[in-house]
Amino acid sequence: MESVRSPAAVPGVALQDATPRAGRSMSGSEQRDAPVRELALVIDGVVCGACTVAIGDRLRSQSGVRSVQINALTRQALIEFEPSRISAARISELIATLGYSPRASDAPSQEQARRTIRKALLWRAGIAWLAMMQIMMYAWPAYQTAPGELLPDHAFLLRWAQWILSLPVILVAASPILGAAWSGLRSRSINMDVTVSAAIVLTFVASTDATFSGKGEVWFDSLSMFVALVLTVRYLLLRGQHALESRVERLSSVVAGQAKRIVIDSTGAERVESVDTETLREGDLVLVSAGAVVPGDGRIEEGHSALNESILTGESMPVARQSGDRVHAGTVNLSAQLRVRVDALGASTRAAEIATLMRRVSAARLTAIDRADRWAPYFLAGVLLCAALGMLYWWPYDTDRAMSVAIAVLMVTCPCALSLATPAAMLAAVGRLARLGVYLRKPAALVQLARVSHVVFDKTGTLSADALRVERVFLAPGITLSSSEVLQIATALEGQGFHPIASALRQHPEVQRGLPRVTEQREIPGVGVEGTVAGRRYQFGKPAGSSILPGGGVHCELRNEQGRVALIEFSERIRPEALDTVRALNHAGLHVSVLSGDSPEQTRRLAHELGVDGVSGGLSAEDKLAELRSLQHRGRVVLAVGDGLNDGPLLAGADVSAALVTGAPATQATADLVILGERLSSIAMLRKTAQTTIRIIHQNLVWALAYNVVCVPLAVWGWISPGWASVGMAASSWLVLANAWRILRMPAESRATAET
Missing domain, CATH: 3.30.70.100 (Alpha-Beta Plaits)
Structure with a gap:
């Protein structure tokens, strides 16, 4: 600053x-x-x-x-x-x-400002490195000659050259650090810039005094190296910070620009007009051409295409979408033209929700970080005290050594590896989870996630997709209509409704051939829809009796004036990755259960297909919570995964909870983690990522503590020179960062699944 x-x-x-x-x-x-x-x-x-x-x-x-x-x-x-x-x-x-x-x-795009800040910091680091190399050349003769071998005039000129070259380091390269330290002192707070500035100022003042007086040692080489290394470490951290900001910014502004709105005039004629996305309203019908960005969340009314949804899920492979499927703002239409009915815009879109979630993640902290930060001012004050006491101890014996000790103590601890140990690993873990399509809402959940021994899934919307599919058509005796005609009549009656039944009908291949014309269409609450097709009155909806028949599927009935025409059976679709996810969890030694409010028969059938033994169906929200408590009473650490409002108590009571981003907002608010898109397989990698993160945090803390416990006393006793202190400072910080970035290089989820 x-x-x-x-x-x-x-x-x-x-x-x-x-x-x-x-x-x-x-x-x-x-x-x-x-x-x-x-x-x-x-x-x-x-x-x-x-x-x-x-x-x-x-x-x-x-x-x-x-x-x-x-x-x-x-x-x-x-x-x-x-x-x-x-x-x-x-x-x-x-x-x-x-x-x-x-x-x-969430201000407008600041990428140019971030680029300017990075360039300025890189420029200052470059000045420090360039000055350091030049200063090293003038300092080298003093290191290579015995006392008295270097002529006094030569020694004087070499020191003057080093002093002049160090001025850009002080006045330009280190100026933001010195300014921040002064601001901290004015506000009566001690931050890392205070100790770094103390090392810089003390080194420069002592070396300047030795240069002008001709007595004592100079440490201009150590000073320039120290500033160069500090600025380089900060530049690397700044790049990571700006990458996170850019990601949030892209999510917040993915739909800026133009959209094509379809307008129908009073004569029924259609026209397409180009409008700013800000002028769109919920319910508008938009035309999304190949290569265009979807301007809002909505549902495809016509067309099928492949979309790039990487902005939301991180998955680069295109995803096939067709009539009835939902699409989201910021995704890119790759092939064919689509007609989309928009139902969410701006801050209500999934992209905006993810951006808000990422801001929360970026500001969230572990309890360990809170404790470390609370102790940070005392640690920094202790560093200043050690430096002062070391200098006072050695001053009566050797003033040069006293100054060297004080400078070495200040340099060897700044920037302290302790302050980077936990945050660096947490930032890497957040990045790793984001690549898996998971956003961590509560960092404290990582600790429990590493200990998980049992995973509990909700069924509908979690292991099975919300969408249904047409399984079979049962024609009533004496009916001359074909199965295709039955499906076309039922689809025409449902129209463009958003009900899962309507979506399943529209996606059936037989329906794509065309639909009959429907007149006098109306909805009957609690029963279904009715209308006139080819002069006959039809009703489609809930059959007489229960809608759940012995076959286990969901059934709807098509009737006319004479009675039942046909019964259409719909079945749930298991999510494509559900089977591999369950296998990967079992391979990792985790127990898996399914708890559902659906009928026990439906739940058992799905669990059998997935190879899950622990299954309970027909449960209320209270029953799910009771099952969870039973598992916890037996010593299990439970991860609960759900998406519906009735899963709220289950997620709230679990040791760790994960919600699908397609689920209810209230459920997401309860969960510790939010899973984007349909990447259910990322659940199999959660525990391994958490375990690796916790292990690396422990490694970083042990290393940082050991480094300070060993190096500070050595510096106080004068066994570490300022030059080696600056090298040790940089090495300790880089080691902590490099160890944390190992989290980002963990094997991909597909590879982990393949091993099962």
Whole structure:
């Protein structure tokens, strides 16, 4: 961070009501009932856990701020506040007064600004590296000659050359670090920039004094190397942060541009008009040409094509979609023209929901991170104290060694590998899960996910698709109509309805040949639909008696004035990846159960096809919860997977829960993880990813603690020079990051499934 920005410069944050409302204090009940808003910010200038503690403490002290979550690695913040007591602009102003630069994470495209920030940081790192190489050349003779061999005039000129070359390092390369440290000190908080700046300033001042006085050692080479390494580590972290921001931004703006709306005039004639996507309304019929982006969530009314849904699911392979199927904003139509009836736009689309989910994930934190961040200021203060005590101890004996000890202590711990150990692994885990099509809503769930021993599935909509398919047509005795004609009449009566029965009929091959004309069509609540076809009155819907017949399928009846014409049997479709997912879970040693509210016979039949032994059907939401409690009472750690409203209690009671993004919003809000698209197979990789993440976090913490426990005392006793301290600092940080990025290189899900 180079400058403190005023709140007026914060993009995307409204400035009205900048001052909290004055007057009487609110009662406890009023506070609970007050409307709450969420503010998602990216806070530039955050470099460590101490920064998040300083910002969090300042905001939590304000009346009207309910909660604050800040992730130091992603710089994402999620703040809940009461607009009636404090405004978004006031929150941004408070952050800016601490020396940080907040900006709205959902502001218009800031890719150019991010690119400028990266270039500036890379340019400063380049200056530091270039200066370091030149300084090393002038410092090399002093290392290669014995005391007294180098002529005083030559030594003086070499030191002056190093001093001049170090000025760009101080004035240009390190200026953002020094500015951030000054802002932290002014706000009475100690962050990592304070200790880094202390090392830089102390090294430069001591070396400058030795240069001008001609006495003592100079460490310009160590100074330039230290700054170059710090800036390089920060550049690598910044690239990861900006990649996450760009991903959220793409999801938030996937449908910007033009759309083709189909308009039907009073004469029934159609015309196509090009409009901005912002002007579309729910219920509009749009034409999506090959190569065009779907402008909103909706259902295909006509046509079939292949769509690229990678923006939502991460899966690059095209997905076939046809009449009756749902499509989503931001997906790309690859082949044939489609007619889509739009039913969700803007913030209501799945892409927008995923973007919001990603912002929550980016700001969320593990309890371990909270503890580490809370201790970060004390650790940094301890580093400063160790450096001061080491210098004071050695000063009476050898001033050069005293300065060297202080500089080495400050350099060897900054940036501290401890501050990167957990966040780096968490960021990699979030990225890994996103590639699998899973978004982690609650990071704390990773700990329990690594211990899962039993997986419980809901049936309908989870293991089986919501869509039905036509299984068989039973003609009544004496009926002369063919099965194809029965299906065409039934489809014509259903029209373009969104009911699963209507969708299943429209997708049948016999229906594609054409439909008869229907007149006097009307819906009979609780029964079905009726209308006149070819002069005869037909009714299609629920048969007399139960709609669930002994065959186990769902049945609908077509009737006319004389009685039953035909019975159409529909069956559920098992999700394509369900069988492989269950096999992969069994191969991993996990127990699998199916709990469903559908009839026991239907549930047992599906479980038999999948090879699942533990199965219970005909369950209410309370019954599912009771079954879950029974498993937990037997010592099982349970992952529950569902999608419906009736799965809410099950997901809430499970040790870990996952909801499909196609499910009810309330169910997603209860779940710890949300699974995108139809990638059910990603469930088989969840536990392995969680176990790897927890293991790497432990490895990073052990390494970081061991590094500090060993290196700090060695530096205090003068056994580590400033040059080696800067190398050790960079090596420890890079080792932690490299270990965390191993999570991203885990085998792909398809490979894991293939092994089963």
